Amino acid sequence: MSTTLDSYGEETGTKDQLVTPWNHQIASGVELLRNPRYNKGLAFTAEERQAHYLRGLLPPAIETQDIQVKRIMRNVRQYAEPLQKYEALMDLQERNERLFYKVLIENVEELLPIVYTPIEGDACEEYGEIFHRSGGLFISLNDKGHILDCLKNWPEKNVEAIVVTDGGRILGLGDLGCQGMGIPVGKLALYTALGGVRPSTTLPIQLDVGTNNQALLDDPFYIGLRQKRVTGQEYDDFIEEFMTAVKQAYGEKILVQFEDFANQNAFRFLAKYSKTHLVFNDDIQGTASVTLAGVLAALPITGGTLADHEFLFFGAGEAGTGIAELIAMEITKHGKISLDEARRKTWLFDTEGLVTKSRKGSLYDYKKPFAHDHEHIKDLVSAIKKLKPTVLIGTSTQGGSFTKEVLEAMAENHKSPIIMALSNPTKKAECTAEDCYKYTKGRALFASGSPFPAVTYDGKKYVIGEANNCYIFPGVAHGCIISGAIRVDAEMFLKAAETLAEFVTKEDLERKQLYPAFPNIRNISAKIAAGVAAAAYDLGLASKIPKPKDLLGLATSSMYSPSYRHYR
Numbered sequence: 031m032s033t034t035l036d037s038y039g040e041e042t043g044t045k046d047q048l049v050t051p052w053n054h055q056i057a058s059g060v061e062l063l064r065n066p067r068y069n070k071g072l073a074f075t076a077e078e079r080q081a082h083y084l085r086g087l088l089p090p091a092i093e094t095q096d097i098q099v100k101r102i103m104r105n106v107r108q109y110a111e112p113l114q115k116y117e118a119l120m121d122l123q124e125r126n127e128r129l130f131y132k133v134l135i136e137n138v139e140e141l142l143p144i145v146y147t148p149i150e151g152d153a154c155e156e157y158g159e160i161f162h163r164s165g166g167l168f169i170s171l172n173d174k175g176h177i178l179d180c181l182k183n184w185p186e187k188n189v190e191a192i193v194v195t196d197g198g199r200i201l202g203l204g205d206l207g208c209q210g211m212g213i214p215v216g217k218l219a220l221y222t223a224l225g226g227v228r229p230s231t232t233l234p235i236q237l238d239v240g241t242n243n244q245a246l247l248d249d250p251f252y253i254g255l256r257q258k259r260v261t262g263q264e265y266d267d268f269i270e271e272f273m274t275a276v277k278q279a280y281g282e283k284i285l286v287q288f289e290d291f292a293n294q295n296a297f298r299f300l301a302k303y304s305k306t307h308l309v310f311n312d313d314i315q316g317t318a319s320v321t322l323a324g325v326l327a328a329l330p331i332t333g334g335t336l337a338d339h340e341f342l343f344f345g346a347g348e349a350g351t352g353i354a355e356l357i358a359m360e361i362t363k364h365g366k367i368s369l370d371e372a373r374r375k376t377w378l379f380d381t382e383g384l385v386t387k388s389r390k391g392s393l394y395d396y397k398k399p400f401a402h403d404h405e406h407i408k409d410l411v412s413a414i415k416k417l418k419p420t421v422l423i424g425t426s427t428q429g430g431s432f433t434k435e436v437l438e439a440m441a442e443n444h445k446s447p448i449i450m451a452l453s454n455p456t457k458k459a460e461c462t463a464e465d466c467y468k469y470t471k472g473r474a475l476f477a478s479g480s481p482f483p484a485v486t487y488d489g490k491k492y493v494i495g496e497a498n499n500c501y502i503f504p505g506v507a508h509g510c511i512i513s514g515a516i517r518v519d520a521e522m523f524l525k526a527a528e529t530l531a532e533f534v535t536k537e538d539l540e541r542k543q544l545y546p547a548f549p550n551i552r553n554i555s556a557k558i559a560a561g562v563a564a565a566a567y568d569l570g571l572a573s574k575i576p577k578p579k580d581l582l583g584l585a586t587s588s589m590y591s592p593s594y595r596h597y598r
C-alpha cells in the first residue's frame with residue numbers, strides 16, 4: 031500500500047489507504063522527555079543528557095528536583111482560580127510523574143483541596159470542557175463482551191489497585207455520568223502520595239452506563255455515551271462482566287475500590303462482591319472509619335466511652351448508615367453489648383423524618399437495622415429535643431440545615447456536644463464552623479467534610495479538623511497490598527480509625543481539632559497500613575506468607591518515593 035506525505039512529512043492516508051498506527055518506543059531522546067514516568071526535565075545530568083540522546087533538547091541549566099518543586103509551586107500559586115491550579119497539576123502529572131508526587135507530598139495541606147475535595151468535584155463538573163487526556167480506562171456499554179480486552183489495553187501489567195466509579199453520584203453533586211473520572215484519578219493520586227502505593231500499579235476506571243443528567247446529555251462537550259442510564263439486569267450484568275474481567279486480568283489480590291456509585295447500587299455491590307473479591311467502598315467504609323476516628327479522638331474532652339453517647343445522623347445514605355454501622359461495631363468490640371443493642375444508640379433521620387420501626391416496610395435494607403421503636407418525628411429540632419443525642423452527624427447534602435435552633439438544641443444535651451457537618455463540597459456543609467461555635471457558645475466539638483478556616487470565639491482560636499477520607503483509604507490500600515490480603519474485613523476499618531485517633535495530640539484537642547495535622551499523613555498511613563496488614567494476618571486473609579516480623583517497618587520502607595532515579 032502506498033501513502034503520500036504532507037508538507038510536514040507525515041502520512042496522509044485517505045480512507046481507502048488505511049495505515050496501521052504502528053510505533054515502537056525507546057526510552058531515550060525526545061521519547062524520554064515525553065514519558066511522564068521517566069522524564070526529569072531540567073534535572074537530567076550532563077552524563078544522562080549525553081548517554082540518552084538529550085543534547086540540545088533541553089536548555090543548559092541543570093536543576094535539582096527541589097528547585098523544580100519550587101518553580102511548580104510558584105506557578106500554581108499564581109493562578110487565581112482553583113480549577114486552573116487543578117489543571118496545572120494534572121498537566122504536571124502527565125509530564126513528569128515523580129515531580130508531581132514530590133510537589134503533592136511536600137505541599138499536601140495546600141494542594142489536597144485542589145486534587146481532592148472540593149475542587150476535584152468542580153473539575154468533574156467541567157470534565158468535558160477541560161478534557162485532553164484519558165488518565166485511566168473508560169469502559170462503556172459499547173464494550174460489553176470486551177471488557178477484558180479493555181483491561182488488556184492498559185499499558186501496565188502489574189496493576190494492584192483499581193478505583194472505579196460509574197459516576198452515579200459524585201460527591202454531593204449527583205449524576206455526572208462519564209465525567210466522574212476525575213474522582214478515581216484523584217483518589218489514586220492520593221494512594222500514591224499519601225499511602226505510598228506505586229503509581230504504575232494503580233488504575234483509575236470510569237464505567238459509562240449512560241447518565242440521567244440532561245444538562246450533560248445536551249452539552250456538546252460531554253465525553254460520555256449520550257443515553258439514559260441502563261438499570262436492572264443489563265446494568266448488573268455489565269458490572270458482573272467487569273468484576274470477572276478484573277480478576278482474570280490481575281488475579282485474586284487485585285484491590286477494587288468502589289467510588290461514588292448511587293447509594294442503592296453501592297450497598298448492593300459492596301455486599302455482593304465483598305464475598306468474592308478484595309473490595310471496599312470508600313464512601314461507606316472509609317467515611318465511617320474517619321468519622322469514628324474523630325469521635326474517638328473527642329472522648330478525652332466529652333468524657334465517657336463511645337457507648338455512653340447517643341448518635342443522630344441527619345442524612346441516611348451511604349455515609350450516614352456506613353458510619354452508624356461502624357460505630358455500632360466499635361461499641362460492640364470494646365463493650366459487652368451485642369451489635370443490635372449497640373445499633374440502638376444510633377438514630378437515622380432522612381427526607382421522611384426519623385427512621386422508625388413503623389416505617390420498616392418502606393425502608394431500604396441498609397436503613398432497617400437502625401429503625402427503632404419510637405413515635406415518628408418529622409423535624410430535626412424536635413428529634414434532637416426528644417432523643418437527646420450527644421453526637422450529631424450531617425451527611426444529608428443539605429447545606430445550612432444545622433440552623434441556629436438545631437445547634438442550640440444540641441448544646442442543651444451535653445457540655446461538649448460533637449457536631450460534624452460532613453456534606454461536601456463546602457456549600458453543602460450542614461453548618462459552618464463559625465455558626466457551630468457561635469450557637470453552642472463555643473462548647474461544641476466540630477469537624478467538617480470540607481476545609482474550613484480556624485474560628486476565634488470568645489478570644490479562643492479553634493482549628494477545624496477535617497474528616498477527610500484520605501486519612502484512611504491510602505493506608506488501608508497499602509496495608510492490603512503489603513499483606514496480599516484477599517478480602518477486606520470491617521476490622522480493618524476499625525483498626526484504621528483507632529490508629530488515626532491515636533495521632534490526635536493533647537495540643538490538637540486544646541484547639542478542639544479532632545484530626546491530626548496533614549503534614550504527618552504519610553506516617554499515619556504507614557501506621558494504618560501496618561494495622562490493616564496485621565488484621566489481615568490475624569483473620570487469615572493475608573496471602574503473603576510468612577508474616578513479616580516488623581509490619582510497620584515494612585509499611586514504611588515499601589512506600590513509593592518520588593525522588594528521581596539516576597539513569598545509566
Ligand code: NAI
Pocket residue numbers: 199201202293313317320344345346347348349350379380381382424425426427428452453454455458478479480497498499
Ligand atoms: P447519599 O445520597 O447516599 O445520602 C444522602 C442522604 O441524605 C439520603 O439518605 C437522603 O435521604 C438524605 N437527605 C437528603 N435530603 C435530606 C433532607 N432534607 N433531610 C434529611 N435527609 C436528607 O449520599 P452520601 O454518600 O451518604 O453522602 C452524603 C454527603 O456526605 C455528601 O455531601 C458527601 O459529599 C458527604 N460525604 C462526606 C465525607 C467526608 O466528609 N469524609 C465522605 C463521604 C461523603
